[in-house]
Amino acid sequence: MPTTQTIYRTHRIQEISEHTQGLSITISGWVSSIRDHGELIFIDLRESEILQIRLNRDHLADFDQLAKIKPESTIQVSGIIIKRESDDYNSSLRTGTIELDATEIIILNMSKTLPFEIKKAHKTKESLRMKYKFLEMRSDSVQKTLLHRHKIIKSIRDSLDDQDFIEVETPVLTAGSEEGSREFIIPSRQHPGEFYTLPQAPQQFKQMLMTGGIEKYFQIAKCFRDEDSRGDRQPEFTQLDMELAFVSMQDIIDLNTKLFQKIIPAVYTSKWKIKPFQTITYKTAMDKYGTDKPDIRFDLFLEDITDIVRKTEFEVFKKPIQDGGIVKCIKVSHNLQTKKISKGQIEKLTLLAQSHGLGGLAYIIVKEDELQSPIIKYLGESVSQEIIKFTQAQPGDIVFFSAAHPKIANAALDAVRRKLADMLDLIPKKELHPLWVIDFPQFERTDDGSWTFSHNPFSLPKPEYLKQHMKITDTAEILAQQYDLVLNGHEIAGGSIRSHSPDVLTATYKHMGYSDEQIQKSIGHMLEAFSYGAPPHGGIAWGIDRLMMILEEKESIRDVIAFPKTGSGQDILFQSPSPLSEQKLHEANIRTTFLQK
Incomplete structure (x- = not known):
């Protein structure tokens, strides 16, 4: 039945504290949760904050009916602010040491059974959340x-x-x-x-x-x-x-x-x-990061090695250059690898590069006494050594390559660079780098x-x-x-x-x-x-x-x-x-x- 109330609140929860103990108030809000302990029922009432409501069978004639209130129903509660029992304190709430001892509860609107739990809305399928956006909005996060x-x-x-x-x-x-x-x-x-x-x-x-x-x-x-x-x-x-x-x-x-x-x-x-x-030019952004919106929170830089590999017969590099493309690389220092980049991670990076239009992701692993890569025999030892010298790669470093039209080569290595930062945990937390x-x-x-x-x-x-x-x-x-x-x-x-x-x-x-x-x-x-x-x-x-x-x-x-x-x-x-x-x-x-x- 529709409510005929005209005054729903005398206070907001944000106005209530230990200093308001003994005060008779009326508040309204949503039932965040309800816990039935037989002779006592506890409701977490939510509006701007959470306040625990104490329902005592001795104080409420319709106690059994109130026990059937469903989560997310809207209710009006009148009662007196009292101190909680010490073993019932909730340190996660500002109101965790007090509660409202209810003397009257009016159900303003009973909720249907929820399609998902409000507290777990963020774990719910997005299409369902969007269908019930008005429910997701009730979550603390939103x-x-x-x-x-x-x-x-x-x-x-x-x-x-x-x-x-x-x-x-x-x-x-x-x-x-x-x-x-x-x-x-x-x-x-x-x-x-x-x-x-x-x-x-x-x-x-x-x-x-x-x-x-x-x-x-x-x-x-x-x-x-x-x-x-x-x-x-x-x-x-x-x-x-x-x-x-x-x-x-x-x-x-x-x-x-x-x-x-x-x-x-x-x-x-x-x-x-x-x-x-910081301020950089568009050219610097494209040269060093492969994008005009670079993430500068970490120092993995792209380098252009087109002139170095121009003389190679390695078709993966040669053909893009002949077609007006470029060859760029990114060196991952061993100092950044708390664990060596695995073969599985290299495969994931390769798939990522391919999704951005690259045919594959060539690489060279620098060892103490050799260079390890499937492309060495095609690239040639001398050209490979020139690349290592140019990038100043050290034992334990990995150099990844991108050869394609400039737009594709840059976009692919930009994506690889960002993924490497994620893999290697290079991104500082809680920092904004404008x-x-x-x-x-x-x-x-x-x-x-x-x-x-x-x-x-x-x-x-x-x-x-x-x-x-x-x-x-x-x-x-x-x-x-x-x-x-x-x-x-x-x-x-x-x-x-x-x-x-x-x-x-x-x-x-x-x-x-x-x-x-x-x-x-x-x-x-x-x-x-x-x-x-x-x-x-x-x-x-x-x-x-x-x-x-x-x-x-x-x-x-x-x-x-x-x-x-x-x-x-x-x-x-x-x-x-x-x-x-x-x-x-x-x-x-x-x-x-x-x-x-």
């Missing part, structure tokens, strides 16, 4: 994660507000773009045959704000990308979006460095040790050989490359004023100084092969706005979900989002996406060609 997320975002807002930033909400219904990721399409009912799209980011809006004289903008923004199934991506995600006028790249880096150093201790106090920020990566190429090749932007088309080239940028020459050499913030091997933020001049922005699109007509169609509105005194400006966007994943030490961003979708973009709880009625489709001027199975 509650803390959502609280910390709230506090991080509040701390960001407070810090930027103190620096005179203005939070501006930008539209969610916007125009489509041919650039960037695939967009979600929204049909217009009032304008048949025309469409809105959901924004991949508020990029153009925030640049319009700069042009409009809003010199310091930020927003906690929802962004949308209709990407293929990937476990570490979500179709909708949350960004801290930021843009400033009259700033340099270093100004933005300094501001965001300080913001990072402020918000994390404010929420996590002493949990994380923040190491000093890194700025700068000097990105302005452009990169597409699969068909044409040019596209590496970050976004609105980035401004570095001053020393502006002349060739405007001449539409030396496209591969142009470096941009772009920067990424990398944390423990994850990119958590990225941005750039923007092209605020119509001529510079037009030149960017010329490099990508756009005609004048295509340029006008794509960014004509931006060029028009920039013709009215747009200020120099730049910005950055943080991935809030990925940042929280790191800070909460979770395996996936799904674990730090209140209502996540699966890797394939499905919401199991609300059963979306879902078919719509013919009437709704007709009203939206849509006809579907998909045939239901």
Whole structure:
């Protein structure tokens, strides 16, 4: 029967302590657990914290009925705070020395039998947890994660507000773009045959704000990308979006460095040790780590040995080099191996490399009096010795090799490097190693050989490359004023100084092969706005979900989002996406060609 109560609490559990003994109170919450001892029943009541409720048969006329309360039912309890018996103290609880001696209990809502135990939700199959997300939310882990997320975002807002930033909400219904990721399409009912799209980011809006004289903008923004199934991506995600006028790249880096150093201790106090920020170029990142988002918590570095092995007849190295590829290696010092890397571990590393496109993972084990490897007889003794000399390998060391197209060779060794760090326990606990990566190429090749932007088309080239940028020459050499913030091997933020001049922005699109007509169609509105005194400006966007994943030490961003979708973009709880009625489709001027199975 529905409750008719209007006052459910006189106190919260967080207000109760040993100092409130003897106080008559009323509290409400969830039954975390119930223990029946015959004449006594003990309930752990949960809301902001846990408080033990003592049910005495002598004090409660409906004692036998109350014994049937199921876990996760909501109840209201009135009673007196008393001291627990000393042998009943619970040192793991702040309230572990007191309890509420119940004089009245009202069942507000009896729970059904649970599909899984709340305390063991993290061990439950993910699809079941997502179906019953409202139950998983009751777990201590999820509650803390959502609280910390709230506090991080509040701390960001407070810090930027103190620096005179203005939070501006930008539209969610916007125009489509041919650039960037695939967009979600929204049909217009009032304008048949025309469409809105959901924004991949508020990029153009925030640049319009700069042009409009809003010199310091930020927003906690929802962004949308209709990407293929990937476990570490979500179709909708949350960004801290930021843009400033009259700033340099270093100004933005300094501001965001300080913001990072402020918000994390404010929420996590002493949990994380923040190491000093480092800055490296994109080229250094690719050369030493094989990725533009390196994990710098450990010192395993990649080395390019293409020139050393160029003269070998070993086909595994020779053919990739002839095809324009590279050969790189990574040395694992014997000092890092508390136990020698086993054959089984090498096989696992090989499978990992193959999953990243490599044909295999060649290696050389350095012994006291010989080099041990299946490839020595093909590589040649002299070339093998040159490699050992170049890498300064010592007895007990292992050198792994990757030979392929640069993109594949780097990606494979990056994955191997990270796995080796895990195998060898090289990653320090509770440390954050932030890194700025700068000097990105302005452009990169597409699969068909044409040019596209590496970050976004609105980035401004570095001053020393502006002349060739405007001449539409030396496209591969142009470096941009772009920067990424990398944390423990994850990119958590990225941005750039923007092209605020119509001529510079037009030149960017010329490099990508756009005609004048295509340029006008794509960014004509931006060029028009920039013709009215747009200020120099730049910005950055943080991935809030990925940042929280790191800070909460979770395996996936799904674990730090209140209502996540699966890797394939499905919401199991609300059963979306879902078919719509013919009437709704007709009203939206849509006809579907998909045939239901």
